[in-house]
Structure formats: structure tokens, C-alpha cells
Amino acid sequence: MKWLIVLSVFVASTMAQDWEILPRCEGKDWQYFPDPGSDCRSYFRCENGHPVRHYCDQGLLFDTNTMSCNWEQSVNCPPAHHPDPPFPEPPIQHPPQHPPPQNAPSPAGTCPPHEDPQFPTHLADNNDCTKFFKCLNGLPIPQNCPAGTHWNDTKKFCDYPGNAQCWKRIRFIR
Numbered sequence: 137m138k139w140l141i142v143l144s145v146f147v148a149s150t151m152a153q154d155w156e157i158l159p160r161c162e163g164k165d166w167q168y169f170p171d172p173g174s175d176c177r178s179y180f181r182c183e184n185g186h187p188v189r190h191y192c193d194q195g196l197l198f199d200t201n202t203m204s205c206n207w208e209q210s211v212n213c214p215p216a217h218h219p220d221p222p223f224p225e226p227p228i229q230h231p232p233q234h235p236p237p238q239n240a241p242s243p244a245g246t247c248p249p250h251e252d253p254q255f256p257t258h259l260a261d262n263n264d265c266t267k268f269f270k271c272l273n274g275l276p277i278p279q280n281c282p283a284g285t286h287w288n289d290t291k292k293f294c295d296y297p298g299n300a301q302c303w304k305r306i307r308f309i310r
Contacts, residue, residue, distance in 0.1 A: 161185050168203040175304070176213035179205075191254055193293045199282075205294075206282040247271030260289040266303035268294075 161167075161182030171178045171189060176197035180187040192198055192205035197213050199206035220239060243259040252273060259276055261267040268287040269276035281287055281294035286302045288295035 161187050167199075170198055170200050174198075175215065176211055189271070189282075190272075193258075195293065196282075200272075201252065204280055204282060210282070243276040244270040247274050247276050249274040258292045260287050260302075260305065265297070265300065 162185050164185075165180045165184065167182050169180045169182075169187070170176070170179055174307050175198075176192070178189050178191045179198040181190055182188075195208060196205035197208050197211040198204075198213045245259045245260065247257055247269075248271065249260070250273075253272065257271040259269040259271065261269065261278070265286040266281045268279050268289075270283065271277070283295075285294040286297045286300035287293075288300040289302075289305060291299075
């Protein structure tokens with residue numbers, strides 16, 4: 137009986153500790169945080185006061201120095217040390233929609249209304265080769281490529297500028 141109580145306390149404390157790995161997002165919308173249970177393949181972004189897990193594209197890891205996804209060889213990633221939280225992630229609330237300001241990033245295309253968050257749709261930015269959009273619940277979320285790279289809309293990842301050939305598709309605003 138005594139071991140059952142000890143085991144129950146251990147499990148409860150472990151679950152509480154794992155839940156605490158989620159970043160606290162009150163007042164921190166659009167801030168990024170590493171996901172300690174992911175080997176740098178995912179990260180959290182605060183959206184409407186809630187942590188939302190995002191995934192880096194293939195070949196990229198979350199870099200805590202730049203707070204963005206970067207080439208694997210450029211990231212010093214500690215091994216994962218926490219399992220995923222035992223509770224479901226909180227539901228995502230969409231921010232109110234406002235018309236974009238002039239010269240705002242402009243996605244090339246539209247996001248599908250529903251999709252698998254582990255395999256999101258990616259859209260090029262019509263105005264900036266170093267940016268792209270990752271679709272989340274039907275909304276285009278602006279993303280930045282690592283320094284020195286451009287969005288390769290054919291391969292759907294950030295690539296060297298010569299490979300991306302962004303100048304062939306960029307829309308110039310006058």
C-alpha cells in the first residue's frame with residue numbers, strides 16, 4: 137500500500153512538472169519559445185494568450201539564438217528531456233481579422249480552412265524573398281527564413297538564394 141501512495145505522488149508530480157514546460161503566454165502574443173520535449177523539431181508561439189506548438193520544416197531545427205527555424209548544422213540542440221504534456225493543448229482562438237496595412241506581407245495564394253498541423257501548407261510572400269507563410273487553421277502566419285536564405289516556393293523550404301530564384305516570382309509594388 138505504501139508503494140502505491142509513493143507511486144501516485146510521483147506520477148502526479150511528474151505530470152505537474154511536464155505541464156509546467158509549456159510557456160506562460162499571458163501578454164506575450166507572437167513570442168517564440170523552445171519545446172523542450174522535441175529535440176528542437178518543434179517550438180511554441182504564444183497566440184491569444186495560449187502556447188501553440190509549431191513544427192520546423194524538414195532539414196531545419198528551432199534555434200534558440202535566433203528564435204526561428206534554422207539549418208540543422210547551425211543549431212546546437214540539447215537532447216529532449218521531457219515527454220509531451222499529459223494534457224491536450226488548449227484550443228486555438230483566432231485573432232480578429234483586420235484589413236492588412238499597405239505594404240503588408242502578402243501571401244501567394246490562400247490557406248485551406250482545415251489541414252494537419254504537422255504538415256501545414258506553406259505560401260510564398262509576394263513582397264519579400266526572405267519571408268513565407270505557414271498556414272494555421274486557415275490563416276497565413278508570417279515566417280522568416282534563416283539569415284542568408286530565401287523561400288524556395290518549388291521545394292517549400294528556405295534555400296540558398298541561387299536555388300530559390302525568388303526574383304522570378306516576386307511582385308514589385310510601386
